[in-house]
Amino acid sequence: xxxxxxxxxxxxxxxxxxxxxxxxxxxxxxxxxxxxxxxxxxxxxxxxxxxxxxxxxxxxxxxxxxxxxxxxxxxxxxxxxxxxxxxxxxxxxxxxxxxxxxxxxxxxxxxxxxxxxxxxxxxxxxxxxxxxxxxxxxxxxxxxxxxxxxxxxxxxxxxxxxxxxxxxxxxxxxxxxxxxxxxxxxxxxxxxxxxxxxxxxxxxxxxxxxxxxxxxxxxxxxxxxxxxxxxxxxxxxxxxxxxxxxxxxxxxxxxxxxxxxxxxxxxxxxxxxxxxxxxxxxxxxxxxxxxxxxxxxxxxxxxxxxxxxxxxxxxxxxxxxxxxxxxxxxxxxxxxxxxxxxxxxxxxxxxxxxxxxxxxxxxxxxxxxxxxxxxxxxxxxxxxxxxxx
Numbered sequence: 001x002x003x004x005x006x007x008x009x010x011x012x013x014x015x016x017x018x019x020x021x022x023x024x025x026x027x028x029x030x031x032x033x034x035x036x037x038x039x040x041x042x043x044x045x046x047x048x049x050x051x052x053x054x055x056x057x058x059x060x061x062x063x064x065x066x067x068x069x070x071x072x073x074x075x076x077x078x079x080x081x082x083x084x085x086x087x088x089x090x091x092x093x094x095x096x097x098x099x100x101x102x103x104x105x106x107x108x109x110x111x112x113x114x115x116x117x118x119x120x121x122x123x124x125x126x127x128x129x130x131x132x133x134x135x136x137x138x139x140x141x142x143x144x145x146x147x148x149x150x151x152x153x154x155x156x157x158x159x160x161x162x163x164x165x166x167x168x169x170x171x172x173x174x175x176x177x178x179x180x181x182x183x184x185x186x187x188x189x190x191x192x193x194x195x196x197x198x199x200x201x202x203x204x205x206x207x208x209x210x211x212x213x214x215x216x217x218x219x220x221x222x223x224x225x226x227x228x229x230x231x232x233x234x235x236x237x238x239x240x241x242x243x244x245x246x247x248x249x250x251x252x253x254x255x256x257x258x259x260x261x262x263x264x265x266x267x268x269x270x271x272x273x274x275x276x277x278x279x280x281x282x283x284x285x286x287x288x289x290x291x292x293x294x295x296x297x298x299x300x301x302x303x304x305x306x307x308x309x310x311x312x313x314x315x316x317x318x319x320x321x322x323x324x325x326x327x328x329x330x331x332x333x334x335x336x337x338x339x340x341x342x343x344x345x346x347x348x349x350x351x352x353x354x355x356x357x358x359x360x361x362x363x364x365x366x367x368x369x370x371x372x373x374x375x376x377x378x379x380x381x382x383x384x385x386x387x388x389x
Contacts, residue, residue: 004294006034006212006245007282008065013038013252015045015053018269024056026251030264030275031282034063034102034245041069047094054098063102065134066095071104073114073121081120088128096129103131103172109138112151115164122168132171136214136247137161139177139196158199165207174247175200176214180237180352181223181230190352194309197241205242205298212245213238217278218253218263225262228277233352233378235285240333240348240380242298248278292382296337296344304332308350319343319366320383326372327357342366342385349375 009030015038027035035057040050050066057064069075070087079087088104095101104125110118118135125133138150140157147153152160164170177196179189197213204211215234219225226234238246253263264275302314304323314334316322323332331350336343342365349356355376362370365385375381 004033005239005243005286005290006063006210007032007248007286008034008036008212008245009217009248010214010250011036011038011067011252012250012254015040015049020049020052020056024053024060024062026265026271027057027062028060030251030279031286032062033286034065036065036105036247037067039067039069042090043069050095051098054095054100058098058100062100064100065102065105066091067105068095071106071121071125071133073107073110073118076121076124077114077117081124084121085124085128088124092129096131101131102134104129104133106133106135108136109176110135111138111149115151115160119164119167122164122170126169134212135170135173136212137164137173137175137200139175140192140199141177142192158203161200161203162207165203165209170207170209172210172212172245173204174212174214174245176247176249178214178216178223178249180234181216181219181226183222183224186352191308194237194241194311196309197238197243198309198311201242201301204244210244211242212247213243214247214249217248217274218250218260220258220260225274226277228281229377230352231277231281232284232376233350235281236348236378236380237333237350239285239289239293240335240346241301242335246282289380289382292344292384293337293346296339299336299338299343301333301335303350304334305329306331306350318363320345320360321363322359322361323347324359325356326359327374328354330354330356332356332358344385345369345383347373347375347381347383349377349379351377353377 037053054064068091070091076084106122106125140154180193182189200211251264253260253267262272262274264278266272303311304314307313333348335346357374359372369383373381
């Protein structure tokens with residue numbers, strides 16, 4: 001990840017509704033560096049409107065995931081491979097050589113009935129463009145309809161995702177899960193949140209791919225409006241479990257539907273209180289953690305105290321000799337990152353509401369990182385070796 005962590009968002013606004021320049025200003029202000037484009041369909045939108053989005057992103061140092069109706073697996077299902085490939089060729093000729101082009105979005109949440117079409121569509125998009133396409137998967141969940149929906153048992157899902165990655169050669173993909181923000185049975189759904197991180201993280205590492213985790217920035221259904229602690233918690237826990245990118249759901253509220261509320265930009269195209277919260281936490285991560293962590297390689301994550309999602313228990317080693325709680329014992333994630341012949345560790349407070357104070361005794365190259373630290377809910381503490389500065 002030498003080029004840094006990617007932060008973007010799900011964008012469901014039609015191309016041409018908003019001015020590309022002012023929208024890109026907002027994306028930059030939110031700390032986005034890899035946003036999704038407005039939805040583009042050549043049957044109703046002008047090519048120049050998409051190019052203006054790409055131009056605006058290039059000016060601000062952003063890359064754009066291009067949402068073109070011609071490159072989705074739903075289009076593949078509708079028209080067949082020959083016509084689909086022709087459409088992808090045309091889209092690629094129009095947009096893929098732009099400096100701000102990050103890749104085409106192939107589609108969202110393929111289920112059993114769409115799975116093979118998603119494989120085929122991804123392969124076509126990969127063959128017709130130089131940049132790797134992006135696709136997003138359904139999460140794992142622990143209910144009876146999972147096998148009916150995906151065609152495999154829950155414990156087989158990781159292998160199915162890996163099979164997709166290997167068949168297509170995909171190197172960047174995501175999934176979405178929002179139970180970490182549930183009003184009800186929060187602990188149960190937080191456990192599923194970490195189980196998903198472990199399932200998809202393992203698939204990414206086994207296949208040499210980058211994992212993009214969709215996180216929640218808008219309350220809806222049985223999900224709370226995330227406050228700043230919960231926004232920070234989502235960023236930190238994703239990074240601590242090996243994510244290379246974050247995709248926020250979502251920025252723009254489009255209609256009064258589904259109990260959606262307090263998205264960063266509301267129905268009147270006005271910024272809500274969620275906008276500065278999301279902006280502050282995205283930019284804080286990029287300013288204070290991105291450079292250090294993106295220069296390293298994620299090795300593993302383990303949990304102290306309660307082990308969520310089947311994560312392995314942390315045991316002290318020659319680099320992290322001892323972790324003691326000084327004030328308020330909470331669950332922690334401990335992640336190892338390596339590079340430059342040494343290791344760094346990331347500690348994350350897994351409580352969504354309570355701070356903690358810990359005393360950490362380190363050894364070896366990490367010895368100078370020893371100390372007593374306060375860690376806010378969802379906050380990261382990066383312990384760097386002397387070699388890493």
